Amino acid sequence: xxxxxxxxxxxxxxxxxxxxxxxxxxxxxxxxxxxxxxxxxxxxxxxxxxxxxxxxxxxxxxxxxxxxxxxxxxxxxxxxxxxxxxxxxxxxxxxxxxxxxxxxxxxxxxxxxxxxxxxxxxxxxxxxxxxxxxxxxxxxxxxxxxxxxxxxxxxxxxxxxxxxxxxxxxxxxxxxxxxxxxxxxxxxxxxxxxxxxxxxxxxxxxxxxxxxxxxxxxxxxxxxxxxxxxxxxxxxxxxxxxxxxxxxxxxxxxxxxxxxxxxxxxxxxxxxxxxxx
Ligand SMILES: Cc1ncc(C[n+]2csc(CCOP(=O)(O)OP(=O)(O)O)c2C)c(N)n1
Ligand SMILES: [Mg+2]
Numbered sequence: 196x197x198x199x200x201x202x203x204x205x206x207x208x209x210x211x212x213x214x215x216x217x218x219x220x221x222x223x224x225x226x227x228x229x230x231x232x233x234x235x236x237x238x239x240x241x242x243x244x245x246x247x248x249x250x251x252x253x254x255x256x257x258x259x260x261x262x263x264x265x266x267x268x269x270x271x272x273x274x275x276x277x278x279x280x281x282x283x284x285x286x287x288x289x290x291x292x293x294x295x296x297x298x299x300x301x302x303x304x305x306x307x308x309x310x311x312x313x314x315x316x317x318x319x320x321x322x323x324x325x326x327x328x329x330x331x332x333x334x335x336x337x338x339x340x341x342x343x344x345x346x347x348x349x350x351x352x353x354x355x356x357x358x359x360x361x362x363x364x365x366x367x368x369x370x371x372x373x374x375x376x377x378x379x380x381x382x383x384x385x386x387x388x389x390x391x392x393x394x395x396x397x398x399x400x401x402x403x404x405x406x407x408x409x410x411x412x413x414x415x416x417x418x419x420x421x422x423x424x425x426x427x428x429x430x431x432x433x434x435x436x437x438x439x440x441x442x443x444x445x446x447x448x449x450x451x452x453x454x455x456x457x458x459x460x461x462x463x464x465x466x467x468x469x470x471x472x
Contacts, residue, residue, distance in 0.1 A: 212242040213470045226294040232440040232453035234274040236378040243417040253283035256310045267322020268347040284311035320353025330371035349381025364403025369425035378440040404433040411436020
């Protein structure tokens, strides 16, 4: 099985992330729907995973030995589909049909419709439990593939995550990595004003995870951190990825309304100019 892509440099990954952000925003604008803020906060994480970390093969998306990437924050389907298209899992032209009637590119990813989508997500709080099941299955099989799961931070207010965190440590799942997109915003509010998560590192450590906190919009830090997995042998690895919602576009960054606001064509043009600078 091929891994990814001739080991791109950090600069190539940054260019790739900018390209994914731009195409993602065009897609949201054309659809008139989407979650651009959470797409853009996660763009560096998703790009680094698909283009440098995950052992996946677009020619054989269900290869048994592949790594599993589960995007629990399924509302950020825009960044997932754009990455899958640029990585060769789905035709790039399909992005023009994002959320159109009858399109396989639903607002929430569907594994039965889109090659490379590992599990259906969208209702928050479901990715972590599924990821624990995947990682436990690999361990029971003696297989070497890993499971990576991306959650939102507001999403961690769902109790199912904490049951999953607990069982991952119980089963010593050091083949499991959670990346928390810690953009500090959820739908309509800041996380710490809604149901605070801090100190998140201490909470995850208390649940038995090895934790690292990084700049989740830094490709360099992401590369270093993924290379260090498992952080502690025998423990699942948690990456608290401090990001900005709307990252890369000045008028979107850290603005709560861009959770699901749709840019105008003029705003997309401005965004593309900023992203290519
Ligand atoms: C169980 C459930 N409740 C509510 C929603 C509606 N919803 C979609 S996104 C979102 C906010 C998610 O915030 P966060 O996890 O921080 O995501 P991000 O900031 O990365 O977009 C909510 C409440 C949902 N999808 N699922
Ligand atoms: Mg958030």
